[in-house]
Amino acid sequence: MEDLDRRFTSLKPFLMFESAARKGSFSAVAQAFNISQPSVSRNIAQLEREIGVTLFERRVSGVRLTPEGHDLFHAVTQGFGRILETVDDLQRRAGRRENVVSVSVSGSFVAHWMAPRLADFTNAFPNVDLQFQLISGLMPEFDPQIDLSIRTMDHDMSGPKSVAFCPEMVLPVCNHAYLNRPSDMTRPTFLHFAGHDRKIWRDMTPYPMAHQQPDGHLHEFDDYSITLQAALNGTGIALGWVSVVARLLIEGRLVAASPHLHKTGRHHQILISPRTERPVTCEIANWLAARMSEDIRQLDL
Numbered sequence: 001m002e003d004l005d006r007r008f009t010s011l012k013p014f015l016m017f018e019s020a021a022r023k024g025s026f027s028a029v030a031q032a033f034n035i036s037q038p039s040v041s042r043n044i045a046q047l048e049r050e051i052g053v054t055l056f057e058r059r060v061s062g063v064r065l066t067p068e069g070h071d072l073f074h075a076v077t078q079g080f081g082r083i084l085e086t087v088d089d090l091q092r093r094a095g096r097r098e099n100v101v102s103v104s105v106s107g108s109f110v111a112h113w114m115a116p117r118l119a120d121f122t123n124a125f126p127n128v129d130l131q132f133q134l135i136s137g138l139m140p141e142f143d144p145q146i147d148l149s150i151r152t153m154d155h156d157m158s159g160p161k162s163v164a165f166c167p168e169m170v171l172p173v174c175n176h177a178y179l180n181r182p183s184d185m186t187r188p189t190f191l192h193f194a195g196h197d198r199k200i201w202r203d204m205t206p207y208p209m210a211h212q213q214p215d216g217h218l219h220e221f222d223d224y225s226i227t228l229q230a231a232l233n234g235t236g237i238a239l240g241w242v243s244v245v246a247r248l249l250i251e252g253r254l255v256a257a258s259p260h261l262h263k264t265g266r267h268h269q270i271l272i273s274p275r276t277e278r279p280v281t282c283e284i285a286n287w288l289a290a291r292m293s294e295d296i297r298q299l300d301l
Helices: 012-023 026-033 037-051 067-098 107-124 182-186 198-203 224-232 242-250 279-299
Strands: 056-059 062-065 100-106 129-135 148-153 162-174 190-193 218-221 237-241 262-272
Touching: 012 026, 012 037, 012 067, 026 037, 062 067, 100 107, 100 279, 107 129, 107 224, 107 242, 107 279, 148 279, 162 224, 162 242, 162 279, 190 198, 190 224, 218 224, 224 237, 224 242, 237 242, 242 279, 262 279
Parallel strands: 100 129, 100 148, 190 218, 190 237
Antiparallel strands: 056 062, 148 262, 162 237, 162 262
């Protein structure tokens, strides 16, 4: 395609031409462009000379397109319309990138705690899309390329780049039907997540020897979400991390298999990446922490 800058002195007259064709007045164009009416006339005349045709019929009451002017107006409006569509699309995509927040969390947390809250999240942050980086096994190190990460720390790191989510608390859980079957509770089946040491059961009164079940009634899973699903199905007793099972306990889908609550002394923290930090990531971290605080209040933990 021939270069436009070689064919025409300036592309500005095309903008004035399109505006004049719509408004039917050079004076109206002058007002819109904040220039004088003679300047508009000169620009249109320049365009007519470079094309070699008359584009407007000049009248006392205004201007009207000639047949050639109609042809050019059709082409110009199509071209400008396509440009505007592309610009709008680029701006939407740029805005979308700005409003996408990446979150590194366990798959079980999303399945059992976050997913039921997505509608509430969208109401609170209507212009934000979450991009989950799901983890099924042991949690990896903090990745500064990810906006928000929930990790378990040995101490509370609340500060400008971290928000306290909740203390690490664990309790044995099962579904209500399983709890009410004496035969199941006398010789329970234990559901264990392979990512945790079996010795953690030692702290789970009244099941301190669950990790040494002689008759093999301990099923092991390498995905914590599946471990909890088995408990929801009434298969046995699993260890429930409150940060994941809080909503399941509140809704009664899981119940405590014993009144014992083990507090590890560690803390679940929402880490905010300093590389990608922006107001919305801090707002989301605080929103998540507030929802968990409400869960803990309802559970009276």
